[in-house]
Amino acid sequence: MSSGEVKLIGAWASPFVMRPRVALNLKSVPYEFLQETFGSKSELLLKSNPVHKKIPVLLHADKPVCESNIIVEYIDETWSSSGPSILPSHPYDRAMARFWAAYIDEKWFVALRNFLKAEGEEDKKAVIAQMEEGNALLEKAFIDCSKGKPFFNGDNIGYLDISLGSFLAWLRVTELAASHKLLDEAKTPSLCKWAELFCNDPAVKPVMPETAKLAEFAKKIFAKPQA
């Protein structure tokens, strides 16, 4: 059932690709990592994800699964007897994890990306204010979900840790570009501690991009045209 070759189409810099990589690591599932070249899309990608033409795509025994959070749930369900549970076990906790994961992608990440694209001080200030508001919500969500444990998921990293944690390198790049700390011991103390624990988790460390390398890459993709 869970046998069959596993491949992942992705890129080292993508936070969405990082999510299934962490999940596969948690479940100790070996996989072939097929890296896309920035700026072009391989035949395999276009064939495996004809609807969105985006990474990540998990190929399990040649059957494609698309959309990062959907892939993470698929990995959790397919390799359910291997490694820790990625989704919480209680239906209510699962609903909360899914709710905040959706919030992160639909609101929080959009603000992060808007900052990287923002031109001019006014725009940047407005986006930073949005991000701080979002972080305050996530700080509170962490306290509610973790129930005193080190991770959103409890004792081990799980779905919501992966969902937010995969953005930490990009968050650091944004902080550098803004010269402004977004995760900060005074404003978001729990998230700061959590971020450090997350980054040091053995399933995460090997796939977390280096901040300097990512900052360099960010400059390239968000390069402004000549004035």
Add this chain to the structure above:
Amino acid sequence: MATDDVKLIGSWASVFVMRARIALHLKSISYEFLQETFGSKSELLLKSNPVHKKIPVLIHADKPVCESNIIVQYIDEAWNSSGPSILPSHPYDKAIARFWAAYIDDKWFISLRSILTSQGEEEKKTAIAEVEESTELLEKAFVDCSKGKPFFNGTDHIGYLDIALGSFLGWLRVVELDAGHKFLDESKTPSLSKWAERFCNDPAVKPIMPEITKLDEFARKVFPRQQS
């Protein structure tokens, strides 16, 4: 655990609210339906969904669950020994159902809504073409997912993806009337057309599918038509 008080904050006209209601009916769960007044938000809604302030909100033993697809999954999991399974059982089929449900909300619905909000004929034509294209994708998805069975769920009963798309059928008909264009059509989308009829006649759906004339009237209020 599952026998506590269940309330649903919503509205008769909302597609997203309908999803939660169908799921509750499938599981034979009694609930109190708290209808919001169009144009205002109750204290209970603002308190239960402070992040988005939107319906539906399911309140189970005073604990709120928000976002329609998340509510449907919650209902399936919390009442898993009651009624049919809403999500398919195989992880791959679950992933495909979730993929298409996300596509419906992130792409198909957005194009559909833009027909009603479009300014001028050009914009409307573009939106119509987009919906045509994405509906064709859904026709193919139906053939793949249903595997010869009557529903997207690949079984003889409606499931997650049927609910995700089927809850739009009332509004789809309203948009078809407004655009003067059929999207579900026996020649272009034969499988979806047959599926739509079966879905609307399902006992979990029929009592809560809004009447088209009532919905059309409501739509005209919410999306006033441009003067030609």
